[in-house]
Amino acid sequence: MLTALLSIAIAAPEPxxxxxxxxxxxxxxxxxxxxxxxxxxxxxxPGAVQSATPGTRRRRKTRRA
Numbered sequence: 001m002l003t004a005l006l007s008i009a010i011a012a013p014e015p016x017x018x019x020x021x022x023x024x025x026x027x028x029x030x031x032x033x034x035x036x037x038x039x040x041x042x043x044x045x046p047g048a049v050q051s052a053t054p055g056t057r058r059r060r061k062t063r064r065a
Contacts, residue, residue: 014043 016039021027023036041050 013048016040017042
């Protein structure tokens with residue numbers, strides 16, 4: 001019974017909605033070197049926020065003299 005309650009409490013977040021690339025929905029082609037992506041987070045859970053996965057941020061390499 002406790003397992004059933006925990007599985008209900010820990011539900012997967014809602015997937016992003018209204019995905020767009022360069023402000024277009026379902027574009028056939030994109031002619032941009034660095035396209036802009038956008039989406040909406042529609043999770044109705046209290047306190048739901050968008051966050052990035054740790055460790056995916058690119059770091060600049062610096063040259064040491």
